[in-house]
Structure formats: C-alpha cells, structure tokens
Amino acid sequence: MNNVARQWEMSPEHVVDARPATTVGALHLPLRQAVLDALRSAIIDGTYLPGERLVEEEIAARFDVSRNPTREALHALSVEGFVEIEPRRGARVATMNARWAGELFEVRAPLEGLVARLAAQRRTPADLVHLRDVLGAGTAAAAEGRLDELPALNTEFHMSLAAAAGNELLAGTLARLSDIIRWVYAARISMRSTRSWDEHAAIVAAVADRDAERAERRGAEHISAAAAAYED
Amino acid sequence: MNNVARQWEMSPEHVVDARPATTVGALHLPLRQAVLDALRSAIIDGTYLPGERLVEEEIAARFDVSRNPTREALHALSVEGFVEIEPRRGARVATMNARWAGELFEVRAPLEGLVARLAAQRRTPADLVHLRDVLGAGTAAAAEGRLDELPALNTEFHMSLAAAAGNELLAGTLARLSDIIRWVYAARISMRSTRSWDEHAAIVAAVADRDAERAERRGAEHISAAAAAYED
DNA sequence: CGTGTGAATATTGTATACAGTGAACAACGT
DNA sequence: ACGTTGTTCACTGTATACAATATTCACACG
Known part of the structure; x- marks a missing residue:
C-alpha cells in the first residue's frame, strides 16, 4: 500500500530489546522524513524536473500518505533549496539560473x-x-x-x-x-x-x-x- | 480571539485596487508565518527559556490557532536553530553549550x-x-x-x-x-x-x-x- | 526504602474535512 | 474579434479527529 520505505514495519516486536537503548519510536522515522528523502531523491535524479509543479495531493497519493507529512517535507525542501514555495500558489522544483x-x-x-x-x-x-x-x-x-x-x-x-x-x-x-x-x-x-x-x-x-x-x-x-x- | 497579528483583517475591500499589483492573498500571510515570527520573538526575548519544552497544543492555544501552523513554525525554527526537535518527543528551546x-x-x-x-x-x-x-x-x-x-x-x-x-x-x-x-x-x-x-x-x-x-x-x-x- | 511493573495521561504523528483563494474558461456585451 | 464579468474547478491553508508513542505516577514487591 505504501511505497515509502517504512523501516519499522520490517522490525518485529522483539527488536524492542535489541542492543542500543533507543526506543522503538526512535527507530520508527516519521513519514515526513521518508517523504522528504524520497522527494529529494526524485528531484535529484530528475523524476521531477526544474520548474515542475509539486502538488501536495499528487505527491501524497504517490507515496500513499496524507497531505500533512507531504507539506512538512515540502517546507523542508524549500529550506534546503530544492523547491520554491509561493504562498497560496504551491511549490515547484527550484530552477537554477x-x-x-x-x-x-x-x-x-x-x-x-x-x-x-x-x-x-x-x-x-x-x-x-x-x-x-x-x-x-x-x-x-x-x-x-x-x-x-x-x-x-x-x-x-x-x-x-x-x-x-x-x-x-x-x-x-x-x-x-x-x-x-x-x-x-x-x-x-x-x-x-x-x-x-x-x-x-x-x-x-x-x-x-x-x-x-x-x-x-x-x-x-x-x-x-x-x-x-x-x-x- | 486571535492574538496573532492578522494584517489582512485590517484591510477592507477597497485596498484591492491599491497601487502595487500584489493580490490580496499575497498580503494575507499564512498563520504559520505569524506564529513563526511571534515564537521566534518570544524565544529571543526570553519568554521561553533555553531547554523549555514547546508543546504544540499549548502554543497553538496561546496564539489561538490549530496545531498545524504551529507544527510548521516549529519545524522552521528548528532549521533556523532556535529549537531542537526529537521525533516523537517534541520540541524544546535550543540550549547553547x-x-x-x-x-x-x-x-x-x-x-x-x-x-x-x-x-x-x-x-x-x-x-x-x-x-x-x-x-x-x-x-x-x-x-x-x-x-x-x-x-x-x-x-x-x-x-x-x-x-x-x-x-x-x-x-x-x-x-x-x-x-x-x-x-x-x-x-x-x-x-x-x-x-x-x-x-x-x-x-x-x-x-x-x-x-x-x-x-x-x-x-x-x-x-x-x-x-x-x-x-x- | 529502593526498584520494577503496569495503568493512566500527555503529547506527537497522521488522516480527513472544510474553508478560502487563484486560475481557467465560458458567456456576454460591445 | 476583443475585453469583461461571472462561474467553476483545482489547490492550498486551517481545523479537527483519531492512532501511536512517550512519560508519569501509583503500587506491589523485594
């Protein structure tokens, strides 16, 4: 159902008592992180081209998550410089002059x-x-x-x-x-x-x-x- | 009701045909921006002290907005370095060593x-x-x-x-x-x-x-x- | 007394619903 | 034909609801 890598789903309960004292929730990355990484990769490898619109709902559907983690990932990418966001007008892949x-x-x-x-x-x-x-x-x-x-x-x-x-x-x-x-x-x-x-x-x-x-x-x-x- | 500065509410319809060609929506800053600025100021002026927890719902209530704009502002502040966020454990004001x-x-x-x-x-x-x-x-x-x-x-x-x-x-x-x-x-x-x-x-x-x-x-x-x- | 265990609570993560804005387009008049 | 206006549709902004995890505290036990 969900194309985003969800590491924790591969980890059955018994990892709870695995070596590092990290809790299970710490391993369990938020979806925003997964979406962020996936989107950044998609931009870098050219799946999304410079200038292309990034519509929240499309991306959310593509990764089978809701719009919330998607929005958070888009904001992060705009800080990193990969996308440009205009208020009320959405995000597009950054274009480099x-x-x-x-x-x-x-x-x-x-x-x-x-x-x-x-x-x-x-x-x-x-x-x-x-x-x-x-x-x-x-x-x-x-x-x-x-x-x-x-x-x-x-x-x-x-x-x-x-x-x-x-x-x-x-x-x-x-x-x-x-x-x-x-x-x-x-x-x-x-x-x-x-x-x-x-x-x-x-x-x-x-x-x-x-x-x-x-x-x-x-x-x-x-x-x-x-x-x-x-x-x- | 809402303590956040909402510039646009002070602008009656006739500003629409004011000089600059900016649309009304562009003036109408998203709440996340208002919350972001207000929170940053509060951190800088010491209202929130270093190490203090920033609970989403508390902040949302304080500015009378929902948790969504609040989360977005917190993420932005973590990029700026004013707050530290641990997954599933929330945000706190950054502490400088x-x-x-x-x-x-x-x-x-x-x-x-x-x-x-x-x-x-x-x-x-x-x-x-x-x-x-x-x-x-x-x-x-x-x-x-x-x-x-x-x-x-x-x-x-x-x-x-x-x-x-x-x-x-x-x-x-x-x-x-x-x-x-x-x-x-x-x-x-x-x-x-x-x-x-x-x-x-x-x-x-x-x-x-x-x-x-x-x-x-x-x-x-x-x-x-x-x-x-x-x-x- | 300290220590571990469990339930109860607080808080974050995610999904969904609704409201408001911008853009496209069709209908209309000139 | 051309511009203007009204309407519709797509999308973002915001709120709310629910699920999952962390934290706290009481209590039993040694």
Whole structure:
C-alpha cells in the first residue's frame, strides 16, 4: 500500500530489546522524513524536473500518505533549496539560473577552506587514517576510469574532512550546499576526475602536516577550480 | 480571539485596487508565518527559556490557532536553530553549550570576510553612500552612549554590507547566523560598542577603496574580535 | 526504602474535512 | 474579434479527529 520505505514495519516486536537503548519510536522515522528523502531523491535524479509543479495531493497519493507529512517535507525542501514555495500558489522544483549557481560556489569556497584549516588543526590520527583511505579509493577509481563511483567517494571525502574539522554547524551547512551543487551540475559531474583527486591529495598532505594556512588555501582553491570547470 | 497579528483583517475591500499589483492573498500571510515570527520573538526575548519544552497544543492555544501552523513554525525554527526537535518527543528551546556557540563564530568569520571582499569588488556608489550613512549613525550612537540603539544599527550595517556583496545565498546564511548569535549573547551584547564601530569603519574604508583583500581580512577579524570579547 | 511493573495521561504523528483563494474558461456585451 | 464579468474547478491553508508513542505516577514487591 505504501511505497515509502517504512523501516519499522520490517522490525518485529522483539527488536524492542535489541542492543542500543533507543526506543522503538526512535527507530520508527516519521513519514515526513521518508517523504522528504524520497522527494529529494526524485528531484535529484530528475523524476521531477526544474520548474515542475509539486502538488501536495499528487505527491501524497504517490507515496500513499496524507497531505500533512507531504507539506512538512515540502517546507523542508524549500529550506534546503530544492523547491520554491509561493504562498497560496504551491511549490515547484527550484530552477537554477547561472547567478544562483555561482553564488553556491562563492559561499562554499571559503567554508571548504575553513574546513581544511580546522581539520589541519584538530585532526586525530584516526581522522588522518580515514582520510587517506578515502583518498586512496578515490584516486584509484579515478585512475582506473570507474567514473560512476566518483561522486559517492567525493562526497565521502568532503564529509570526512568536515568530521575531522570538528564543527557540526559547518559540516551541516556544507553538506546542504554540496547536495545542491551536485544536483545542479549532475550532468557535468564526474568530469575533472583526476585533477580533483590530485587536489584532494594536496589537502590531505597539508592536514597531515598540520599546516592550517596551506590547508585552507588548498581547500578554497579546490572549490574555485571546480566552479571554473563547471562554468564551461 | 486571535492574538496573532492578522494584517489582512485590517484591510477592507477597497485596498484591492491599491497601487502595487500584489493580490490580496499575497498580503494575507499564512498563520504559520505569524506564529513563526511571534515564537521566534518570544524565544529571543526570553519568554521561553533555553531547554523549555514547546508543546504544540499549548502554543497553538496561546496564539489561538490549530496545531498545524504551529507544527510548521516549529519545524522552521528548528532549521533556523532556535529549537531542537526529537521525533516523537517534541520540541524544546535550543540550549547553547560553549562549543556550539564557538562554532557559530567560526563559521561566521570567513563568511563575513567573503561579504566584505565581494562588497569591495561589487559595491555601487549608492551602496557606499548607504554604508556610510549607517556607519555614521552607529558611530554617533556609540560615541553618545545610546547603547540601546546599537544592536539594530549593527544588524543594519551587516545587512547593508551583504546587500552590497550581491550574493543572496550568502546574505541569507549570514542573517540566520547573526540572529542566533544575537540571541545567544543577548545579555552581553552592546558591549564593545566603540571598538566595534571603529572596525566597521575600517571595513567601509576598504570597501570604498575597492581593496578586496583588506576588506576580507577586516571583515573576518571583526567577527573574531567579537567572538573573543564574548568569551569572557 | 529502593526498584520494577503496569495503568493512566500527555503529547506527537497522521488522516480527513472544510474553508478560502487563484486560475481557467465560458458567456456576454460591445 | 476583443475585453469583461461571472462561474467553476483545482489547490492550498486551517481545523479537527483519531492512532501511536512517550512519560508519569501509583503500587506491589523485594
């Protein structure tokens, strides 16, 4: 009946006494979360195209839920920047003009620089090990032409760096920005593959040396280079 | 019956043919917006204290609306960072620990630097005039000890700078951050008054000269100095 | 006394119903 | 033909009702 993934329905009662002290209700994600994730994926993968109207009842029917969780998901997506909502006139998938896209990179560059600087200052040995693992995997994939694996590895790299920086607000802000960037430039992504991983390696080297200045510069330059590449 | 400001009820029919071509429905703000603003104000001015539970039905009753607009407002506030929501366990006013507060300044500093740099590159003569107006008003207020006027002028200064930078995403991000910073440090604010306006003047000077590097450095340093002052 | 167990209550999550607004279109006059 | 007006339909905004979960408190038991 319900196409949305409902994890908890797969969990029979006996999970109640499973290891983590989390209650059953905590596992049981609200529908709004399921709808949010499903809708975001649908927008990113092009099921809903930019500018397309998102009618609450349609979406609710599609996922077989009521309009309430749907509305909540739409509002969340508008904050994330994937949809635009006009009062009394409904929601549509956001349309990116060139200016907006440029703004994304402008904001992301100094933040990515900050991440690299903080990571250089605060990284633990374990952080460094993990960064090098991801770096190795990404470099190998780029070298061997497995381009389809690169977007996920790229995301993991930047998330790992943000984790090493130890600033959750920063990590969250960046995660949102890069989600949208990946969406906007979905078509052209996975270009620039080897260049990109060379730049990642340079960031990790600076982080390893605890050289905050160099790390910051290379982090910011990395995003600027990506922006330039996308502007073709 | 309804304590929320409902602008449209004050507008008789004949406003329909008033100057701006906006429709009546566009003026007629959704209740969620009214509740959102009212709740945020209540949190900022201390009516609701950090950690306090925000029960949907209570708030709905207080503003004499149903739970739906209330829920939507609460979700929006959680995105803005004023409240924390746990699934199935409701919302409470966010509590700042020192770490979180530090993160705010860490993220804001490079963004404010970016704003100053972009403003230096893109400002129009009109932007500069406006910035100098605000600067003059703020400096005068600081010099004459009208401390109560400073927070608003400070906000206006930073908003004007962001406007001159011509990046709406950046302006929006910063507006959210500084809202929260002002809330967190409400008690200690309006200190540092003259220092702060000297720093503002330095930023405007760099913006006037179109010196992007100097503007960026002074913008970021201004926030770092503010952070240091708050850490007493 | 503390501790666990259960019922009762409070509160959130979800669905449905209704009201109000905007947009499209047909009927009408000019 | 063209614009104007009235009407209808689709959709969002809001309220209410119900279901599911969390929390509280009383009470029995050790």
